[in-house]
Amino acid sequence: MKKLLMSLLPATLLAAPGPSPVDAWERTLKPLSVERMAHLDAAPRVALPERFSVRIGDQPFAEFAAAFARGDATAVARVRDTFRRAEKWVVMPDAELRALIAVFDARGRYSCACPIHPLQVRYYSEFRWSITDPWRLHCPRCVAEKREYSYYPNPRYPDTGEGCAPSDEVWRQDHDAAWSKRNHGIPWQQWDGQTHGYVSTERFFFKGKCLDNIYNSLGRSVLPVLGQAYQFSSNLFPPGSPENDRAATYAHKAKVLLLCMARAHLGDTYLRDLFGLTQAEYEACMRSFHGAEANQAWAYQFYPGHHLNQTKDLRPGDRGWKMTGITTIYRGTWNSKAGTARQWLDAFALIADSYTPEESRASIREMTQRMIVSSAGDAQKLSRAPDGPRRLKRGLLEYTLHPYNLKAAGDNLAPSTLHPTLNLGLMLDDQRIVENMAREVDFFMLNQFTGDGMGYEGSASYTPWGIAGVMNRLQGMGGDFDKDAPWYDPERKALNCWTMPSVVEMCAKREMYSFPDGSRIPWEDCTSGGKRRTQWLKSVLDAGGKLPAWIEPFVKTERDAAGKWHVAYVEPLTLPNWLLHENRKGILRPGKGTDQTVLHLDFGRVVGHYHPAPLSIGMYAKGHELATDLGYLGSTHYLT
Ligand SMILES: [Zn+2]
Ligand SMILES: [Zn+2]
Structure with a gap:
């Protein structure tokens, strides 16, 4: 005891x-x-x-x-x-x-929030902070409202490093019924003992977050x-x-x-x-x-x-x-x-x-x-x-980092581990680790991705998150590698991930899941703003690879005098109906070019971060998304 x-x-x-x-x-x-x-x-x-x-x-x-x-x-x-x-x-x-x-402990990254603006200023929509003023978190909204203290901790919300538990008196003075109504009914008469941040804890770890x-x-x-x-x-x-x-x-x-x-x-x-x-x-x-x-x-x-x-x-x-x-x-x-x-x-x-x-x-x-x-x-x-x-x-x-095991296939954010492991291999001059990163890319494509060219989490916008950066770093590295492996290019005598069949397949297919205006269909855990691009197709060609024949009606390719490839989508671009057997989605596209209507159905199951949306239907017509996925209902993230 x-x-x-x-x-x-x-x-x-x-x-x-x-x-x-x-x-x-x-x-x-x-x-x-x-x-x-x-x-x-x-x-x-x-x-x-x-x-x-x-x-x-x-x-x-x-x-x-x-x-x-x-x-x-x-x-x-x-x-x-x-x-x-x-x-x-x-x-x-x-x-x-x-x-x-x-x-003290460096905690508070996920749970800390502004006590006045807990739903707006928190993990993902951060306080302002600088290493030149290291022990203060500045709330931009508190600044805009010209509050007496716009930074935390402060004399009203003190923290010695073990977190702040605001007094009921301070809480009552700083909040009111209207605030409570705007903030999911968080009590205002007394502090309810929760931060109501991205996750909630029983203390505001201002200094821990600093x-x-x-x-x-x-x-x-x-x-x-x-x-x-x-x-x-x-x-x-x-x-x-x-x-x-x-x-x-x-x-x-x-x-x-x-x-x-x-x-x-x-x-x-x-x-x-x-x-x-x-x-x-x-x-x-x-x-x-x-x-x-x-x-x-x-x-x-x-x-x-x-x-x-x-x-x-x-x-x-x-x-x-x-x-x-x-x-x-x-x-x-x-x-x-x-x-x-x-x-x-x-x-x-x-x-x-x-x-x-x-x-x-x-x-x-x-x-x-x-x-x-x-x-x-x-x-x-x-x-x-x-x-x-x-x-x-x-x-x-x-x-x-597990440089001698294959780990990436089960991780949709694998590049966050592959980059540091590659650094390790280069710093140690260990070619086995370097080659393992190329092997990891192949395994990532073969096991994390489906035959539809999308990740297990079927979001067209970030499905291959960060993997291009890993492949670009590996590209052209020489060494005593497995000469028969798909990541090895015997002509260039170097690593060449961009021409691996698993990569070419993904690069070609993922761009098909987009609307006439080029934005990607918002399935599952998607991020907004992503547009269909040709860069990856160009990378495949520049690396000496070949695009699959089926993509020919949709892209124009041309090689310039310097040997560099130029890739563009044909205009007007009329994409076909498409059934994604493995990610379980369907796209119907009546009409032609930018006048196409797109009706998409998600008949998948819940995976990863995926909010429950099976059988959700979306529609794009007349140049606009008319019905879309509703996202994470009830989420207070500013992007959803
Ligand atoms: Zn604030
Ligand atoms: Zn996710």
């Missing part, structure tokens, strides 16, 4: 070395057996190398360096721009950088800028030059942020125990790393570690929390986690060779790396911890 109580206490109240609330919760779990521990240690992991194959964008560093050396304008501008952007982080004292990585935004911003722009500035300054400029002199500073700032991120996620007691240090030794480690620079203020800040999170912004102790397949100490859904894994991997790879011998001896690099991937032997070491046994915390990469 005592242990359980500990887990309910806010982490920040226990900001002292010793078992953290996260540790206390861990102790309530059944200890792992020796066999299970050995099994955890034996599980295959991607071992991170001492040095990575560094890339700038999608270019190997050596290629980029050669371009810079010959004065290539793009490369020169990129270097100058990177130094300029890095400057603002270099001048920031370490203490300010450390303060960005808070000790921290989530901070992590995103660091991963997306700050860390790559610092890491690239380090690479440029140390490799493109001679020793003794002013640029080269700054290399260690760029790397140091990135290392400060990455180490704090690792500590925030894994927790100080975890890292301490994993590396067999006493608390005093651990603090000395941190002091030697952080205090190394002259004039840097230093005070030890205890990181309890992030709780097990899940997408509903809940953690152990919260009502409704449960352990699921996506419950980890890392935030977000599988696809956004994969994006984060890519950010951390890229950031780490850029500065991995910058750790000094002293930093390596103090395990700074090893500790940082643990948030990306754990090491074989970790579980054993943790079993011998003084207050042990402790449980292994895996790195983010282990949960999200």
Whole structure:
């Protein structure tokens, strides 16, 4: 019982070395057996190398360096721009950088909302936020209404990091009956204890959401800028030059942020125990790393570690929390986690060779790396911890990227995982991973797609979401690949996904599911605004592929003197009636060209995000959609 109580206490109240609330919760779990521990240690992991194959964008560093050396304008501008952007982080004292990585959980992405505009300002229709004002979420509607406070948290809606529970008095003053009526009847006389965001929680996690935004911003722009500035300054400029002199500073700032991120996620007691240090030794480690620079203020800040999170912004102790397949100490859904894994991997790879011998001896690099991937032997070491046994915390990469398994076929958002895995393969110079991504594209097409050329979720607008980007990155890569595979082009001696039969089929068919004005038929979980395009057909032809004969009446193709293909739909375009046997939809198209009437019927079953709409009928006539799918009835998303 005592242990359980500990887990309910806010982490920040226990900001002292010793078992953290996260540790206390861990102790309530059944200890792992020796066999299970050995099994955890034996599980295959991607071992991170001492040095990575560094890339700038999608270019190997050596290629980029050669371009810079010959004065290539793009490369020169990129270097100058990177130094300029890095400057603002270099001048920031370490203490300010450390303060960005808070000790509380980074939750609130999905549940946080404006207390005044909960249905309008929430996940998908966000607060305004900037890394230069990191602890405030600005509500554009509160700004427009000129409210006393248009940002959160604020003195009326305070949050120390554990979430805001508005007082009934404040709630009554800020809301009224008319507001309640406009907002699905949410009570106005007192706060009902719910955020009413995209998902609802019992606290407004304003600061948790700020921290989530901070992590995103660091991963997306700050860390790559610092890491690239380090690479440029140390490799493109001679020793003794002013640029080269700054290399260690760029790397140091990135290392400060990455180490704090690792500590925030894994927790100080975890890292301490994993590396067999006493608390005093651990603090000395941190002091030697952080205090190394002259004039840097230093005070030890205890990181309890992030709780097990899940997408509903809940953690152990919260009502409704449960352990699921996506419950980890890392935030977000599988696809956004994969994006984060890519950010951390890229950031780490850029500065991995910058750790000094002293930093390596103090395990700074090893500790940082643990948030990306754990090491074989970790579980054993943790079993011998003084207050042990402790449980292994895996790195983010282990949960999200599986470079030697085929995973994409079951995932309609597969590219969100394929891109980071491809990065991994390129950084490790591992051709097996690179080839696996081409194999994944083929399996994705063969298993996620139907004979109708659409994904299992039958929305013509986003059915092949993002896959073109993966194929374009793989296109033309050479290596020791399977010469008989459909993704290998023996003439070009390179990967060529665009000519795979599975891809050509999809590219040709999906464009048929559109109206005379070119917009796509809004079936299932569609996104609005998508139009029929010829780009993918052109990609097939440019890659040396052939379009199926049946498409000839509908498209004109022409090859120019430079060998590039031009593809256009014939005009006027009269598309045929069509029965989608596997996605279970039918299209009747009486009339010709833009005067066609389109009557479509959905006789599918409910899959994926698909709202219940079987047997819904839609009609397009006289240049307008006259009857359409009703979408997610009752949804408060602004797009539905
Ligand atoms: Zn607002
Ligand atoms: Zn969906």
